[in-house]
Amino acid sequence: MILVTGGCGFIGSAFILQWLQSTDEPVVNLDLLTYAGHPGNLSALDGDARYSFHRGDIGDSALTARLLAQHKPRAVLNFAAETHVDRSISGPLAFAETNVMGTLRLLDAVLAYWKALQPADAAALRFLHVSTDEVYGSLGPDDAGFTEEHRYEPNSPYSASKAASDHFVRAYRHTYGLPTLTTNCSNNYGPRQFPEKLIPLVIHNAVLGKPLPIYGDGLQVRDWLHVEDHCRAIRAVLERGRPGETYNVGGRSERSNLAVVRAICDTLDAVRPMPGGRRHSELVTHVKDRPGHDRRYAIDDSKIAGELGWQPTIGFEQGIRQTVEWYLAHQQWVESVTSGAYRQWVDTHYNAQGGSVARAEA
Incomplete structure (x- = not known):
């Protein structure tokens, strides 16, 4: 079986669903259920014996050690992270605690588990760390895409925290020999993404007829990667990647933020027209730019493609x-995450169980 951390989040839940659609190998999910972790993302697995959930923090070393000893996974995949740049600007310490110290404590627990394994099991174990292209900094308009050899130049508290976590993963490989793998992906999109990120936010606001906010001139460029493609890449790295290596994952779809918003508006005009013949693009509103906003990201995926x-x-x-x-067909999900109703459910459900499912099951 495999252990996934942060499996109730956007990418983690997509990975678990795809994994169990493709294999019967069980998954153990460790997630703290912070604001962006939604247990409803995995409601399709209710009653599925291949899936078990434990509520807890990757920074809880004793809990992680108990889960590793109990379930004996052949791989640990770390999706758990604080990910929103705006939140990192207003509250960087939470990002350091989760992304840096949480990853470090998780690495330490996995290292102790790995050292106690029989030689064949130790050789087969993998620790796969999911990271971001933002650790590389910003590109000029004509610069080649980020390769795995690109120098780290993080520019936001979020990207700095992810860069630090990447370095600890590298250090645990180099110093202790832990069989690690790291993926650095471009901007993800797809179903079940918390509506603080650009694409779900624009869809949500457009459905409500609210302004569609775009930072600055909107010409910041990102490489857009569908979450299902990303999950397939992670599975490929887990199955065939070389321990100690990093693999960049991109969508080969560079678009400016303004172009992304216009594409959403055009799609909504086609599938859910506004009254009176108005166009959704009329809702576009430019707002003050984010401090230190990176201008362009792009991925060179030659390594993962070739290897x-x-x-x-x-x-x-x-x-x-x-x-x-998907968002139009799942407005109940959108309402639950935007109203906070699911948070109330989480608090009520787990308080009724005397606290943490992780403590109850571990």
């Missing part, structure tokens, strides 16, 4: 339409 045979399969236009249609 592991992975490449993205979902084009941006197709992916955006699918994403818009």
